[in-house]
Amino acid sequence: MSALLLAFDLDGTLLPDGGQRVPPATRAALRRLHALNIPVAIITGRDMPPDDVLDAAQPTAVATNNGGRILLGGTLHRETRFDPADLKAVLAHELDDARVMAFTADKVYVDIPPNTPVPQWLAYRPHAPLSEAPAQGVLKVGFYHPDIRGWRDALAESHPHLVMTGAQPPYTDFLTITPAGADKGAALLAIAQGLGIELADTMVFGDSDNDLAMLELAGVAVQVGHLPLLRPYAHEVLDGPETLGAYLEALAERLERDALSFQKVVF
Known part of the structure; x- marks a missing residue:
């Protein structure tokens, strides 16, 4: 071949x-x-x-x-961008201390704890607080949390059309969510x-x-x-x-x- x-x-x-x-x-x-x-x-x-x-x-x-x-x-x-209603559901995770990142084509939206240096991977890229993420234009949301599998399973039940990867080996603490398609x-x-x-x-x-x-x-x-x-x-x-x-x-x-x-x- x-x-x-x-x-x-x-x-x-x-x-x-x-x-x-x-x-x-x-x-x-x-x-x-x-x-x-x-x-x-x-x-x-x-x-x-x-x-x-x-x-x-x-x-x-x-x-x-x-x-x-x-x-x-x-x-x-x-x-392929999130529908605003789907994005709202994805961000309503209620996971204490979860690190959440929302990505548009030209910016990363993420909360950095006070008095914490900007991570190296983010230092030279346009970024803003997660609260400023637009309702339209988000392509991907990523989560870091040790109990992320429970949130994945709950979201998969309520929004089965969303695409979810991770929360299993080899990335047990990381979940990526993207829109259908x-x-x-x-x-x-x-x-x-x-x-x-x-x-x-x-x-x-x-x-x-x-x-x-x-x-x-x-x-x-x-x-x-x-x-x-x-x-x-x-x-x-x-x-x-x-x-x-x-x-x-x-x-x-x-x-x-x-x-x-x-x-x-x-x-």
Whole structure:
């Protein structure tokens, strides 16, 4: 199978968890694939990929906020926002000391405790108190709390149309909520259609529960790590981000051989 689209999750897949830089071996393999004109998509739960990822992957498509915002060729292709009533329900959590973040396309809304330094990840980004989050325009809400699973289950019962990931291994204390239709599977489908590529000709890499929807749709699903939840959907399994570079090098070598064989047949 010659993959016509490679789609990557970031944390735990293309990057070590919480990382900002693509490992050198993976970067070299991506450069080799780029020379073969293989399009790359980034599909991440983050609200923006690090600059080093954009430099290394040279992505044709970028989906952020778990698929809530999709760029094709640097142009906005689709944006899925919370209905105001749904957002109000999501923020009515009643979890003491929960850390809650609401994301729009250009700002993060989060409460920072008094006399606490601004976290490094937020320091250079536009941000404001959570109370100032707009009723319209929010793409994603994230929660950190040790008892977040109970809130997830209650919200899933009252608002089953919302997309919820986390609150289970490997992210037991973290929950992400996005509007209906904002998930990584929908993002993969929208990107493939936008590029004129069949889902059968996609190869997807992911490691956690929010990747399940796109692994399920992919022509080839590559699980990075060993989360049991994903194993039924994986065609291949890698040990972790540190093994991705070698896998992509082998893929590039195979595609180069295929291209050379095709040239010999044509000429």
